[in-house]
Amino acid sequence: MDQIRLSPIVAAFAVLFFSGCYYDNEETLYGPDCDLSNSAFEQTILPIIRSNCQAPACHGQGSENGEIVTYVQVKFLVDNGTFRDAVVVSKRMPQGGTLSRCDLDLIEQWLNAGAQNN
Numbered sequence: 001m002d003q004i005r006l007s008p009i010v011a012a013f014a015v016l017f018f019s020g021c022y023y024d025n026e027e028t029l030y031g032p033d034c035d036l037s038n039s040a041f042e043q044t045i046l047p048i049i050r051s052n053c054q055a056p057a058c059h060g061q062g063s064e065n066g067e068i069v070t071y072v073q074v075k076f077l078v079d080n081g082t083f084r085d086a087v088v089v090s091k092r093m094p095q096g097g098t099l100s101r102c103d104l105d106l107i108e109q110w111l112n113a114g115a116q117n118n
Contacts, residue, residue, distance in 0.1 A: 034102035039110040041071055041117050048103050052094040071117045078115045
């Protein structure tokens with residue numbers, strides 16, 4: 001009789017277990033394909049910085065936290081390791097937010113290619 005009582009419990013468990021499956025596609029989970037063919041500073045990296053880092057309270061023009069508005073300012077942080085550490089490694093920047101996987105990949109590619117101003 002215990003086996004008869006266990007069967008409905010096992011069946012209910014199986015239904016609950018398998019109902020947790022879902023069928024998302026990769027684009028839904030990770031976003032659209034990321035075009036890594038262009039990681040030039042002016043066209044790709046600077047727009048990421050503008051939209052995520054240059055708020056007046058963060059690193060915009062005249063910011064007390066230090067401006068990051070020109071290539072020279074960004075390159076200084078790249079050369080001393082601060083940029084990679086804050087953005088790619090520890091991901092503590094942008095503060096209060098997060099970059100998309102695509103933005104992180106573009107930045108990493110740009111850094112690995114020497115962080116050129118092209």
